[in-house]
Amino acid sequence: MKPYLFPKESDLDALVDSTGSALVDSSGEALYALGDWAARRSFDTFGLGVLSDCIRCEVTEERNGEYELVMDYPMDGWLYEYIESRCIIFAKANESDAAQPFRVYQISRPINGVVTIYARHLSYDLAGVPAGMFSAASASDAVSDLITNATIPTPFTVTTDINSSAGFTADEPYSVRGWFGGREGSLIDVYGGEWHYDGYTCTLMSARGQDRGVVIKYGVNMIDFNQEENLSNMWTGILPFWKDLETGEIYAGHILHADGDFDFEKIQSVDLSEEFTEGKPTMEQLTARGRQYIKENNIGIPEVNITVDWAPSIEQCDLCDTVKVVFEKMGIEATAKCVRTVYDVLKERYTELQIGSVKPTIADNIAYLNKKVRR
Helix, strand or coil: CCCEEECCCCCCCCCECCCCCECECCCCCECCCCCCCCCCCCCCCCECEECCCCCEEEEEEECCCCEEEEEEEECCCCCHHHCCCCCEEEECCCCCCCCEEEEEEEECCCECCEEEEEEEEHHHHHHHCEECCEEECCHHHHHHHHHHCECCCCCCEEEECCCCCCCEEECCCEECHHHCCCCCCCHHHHHCCEEEEECCEEEEECCCCCEEEEEEEECCCEEEEEEEEECCCCCCEEEEEEECCCCCCEEECCCEECCCCCCCCCEEEEECHHHCCCCCCCHHHHHHHHHHHHHHCCCCCCEEEEEEEECCCCCCCCCCCEEEEEEHHHCEEEEEEEEEEEEECCCCEEEEEEEECCCCCHHHHHHHHHHHHHC
16 A cells, blocks of 8 residues: 555544545535544544655664654655655555555655655654653553553553462663663563554554464575674573572582583673572582573674575565574575564555564663663
């Protein structure tokens, strides 16, 4: 489908009929006045009209991260004069969901009569909604209390299918969307999961994707291929230890190496005190738990990002799905999640998939370092 345009003032109301004719009275005023947002939150009209003459329109979404639209539009386009900051572009964003609303936040200067328009998913509006301080005793309470404790009215709903009784504390005033993830103590930090956004509904899912049996293979449905190995966070072994919290006694085990041949050595010190709450472990117990830690945390295995340009096929693959990537010449056969998609709105297909792990943000690095300090 072609993207639609909705104005910033009345994105919740019908502005034109199904033929594209404006719904106005004899004085030119809109027949539909702005209504209660709780009563009307759908984008089931053509808005100001269809952006049929846009040149390019792509949506990029990352797992628990970026969700943005970029569009190239000609200055002589029939809706150009109505495109302004905070207006809404309604467009298809992937192969499974209904079309989604994206709020414009930047418009470039014209180059050769064309402007580039940048928009974020409407859920980013929650970045401007502060939440008060509160504590919750479960995942379901935490997500609902975020909205209950919002300091200004908001039409959004936040839900989850995660059944966890872990406690959550909003210990400082911070935006609702800021508590979604990207900082220590966020919902993702406490409960894990994967965010899914649909209009005014934000859902923290235990698992958003699925394994559809998709295989992406070079020469079949893979156009281009790029692999990146990140060794900065890779360890070749661990030094497990136990600490008595009362006396401060530290009992260190032996260095345990990960499987594999390495041309360098990088050992991570791992505090396993929480695994032995009934007292000091034996060397055998500490070693056994250390080896289990190596397997559970993929010690010795580099982080791998595989980016592919994907040709259209009958196979469906969405964000957070598990897929297999095969590149025989490089001896690569990897099974991992799809963590980033680029969707061509005009051609209605993905043009790029990223398999592996998303590069960490500054906030991710800070949270990671803080956890290490606490160990």
